Amino acid sequence: MIRILALLTGLSLLAACNTGPQDRTPSSLGEFKLGHNIVVADKMRQGPISRDATAEEWEETIKTAVQQRFGGFDGDQLYHFGISVEGYMLAPEGFIYNPRSMLIINVTVWDDAAGKKLNDEVYQITVVEDSTVTTFFKGSGRERSKQEQMDGLTANALDQLGDWLEERHKNDGWFDPKPETTSQTAVEVSRNSALFQ
Numbered sequence: 001m002i003r004i005l006a007l008l009t010g011l012s013l014l015a016a017c018n019t020g021p022q023d024r025t026p027s028s029l030g031e032f033k034l035g036h037n038i039v040v041a042d043k044m045r046q047g048p049i050s051r052d053a054t055a056e057e058w059e060e061t062i063k064t065a066v067q068q069r070f071g072g073f074d075g076d077q078l079y080h081f082g083i084s085v086e087g088y089m090l091a092p093e094g095f096i097y098n099p100r101s102m103l104i105i106n107v108t109v110w111d112d113a114a115g116k117k118l119n120d121e122v123y124q125i126t127v128v129e130d131s132t133v134t135t136f137f138k139g140s141g142r143e144r145s146k147q148e149q150m151d152g153l154t155a156n157a158l159d160q161l162g163d164w165l166e167e168r169h170k171n172d173g174w175f176d177p178k179p180e181t182t183s184q185t186a187v188e189v190s191r192n193s194a195l196f197q
Helices: 002-012 055-070 133-138 146-172
Strands: 032-040 077-089 102-111 123-128
Touching (some): 055 077, 102 146, 123 146
Antiparallel strands (some): 077 102
């Protein structure tokens, strides 16, 4: 917990502008088709200087964005996402210095046909929000609503997720065609599922 809070505080104070491109959706992920899209945020940590956001708000924001970003792939093999929100900081307005919003999530990918996780260890993504000249000097808390901050952080996190999935497919063949197998999704996908272990 202390490590998460320290990371939230440290990254929020980064001064460099980051105006990187949004929506780096992979052009192809082989036979990938999104199955379960599970997002949980009930154990997340809030940074010490932050607007409040509920677990439900984060879950809805990320789940909706994941569906929009990855729900359009029409492969023949199902893969499930288990995403947990570990920590966040949403820059408030009115501070002398201008902290940057940031988000930490853990991701697990489940292969439906094989009935097992593709990544043995969770893949952790940490992102800070993009900056403009205005938000750099005035702070995003004054220029962006809470939902705009959450949407921007989520988009940046999904950029990294897409890059990682594309790399693992290219290097490890994660989403290559497989011989026909019986689906093993008798696995109960829930908040206590192996998706999050």
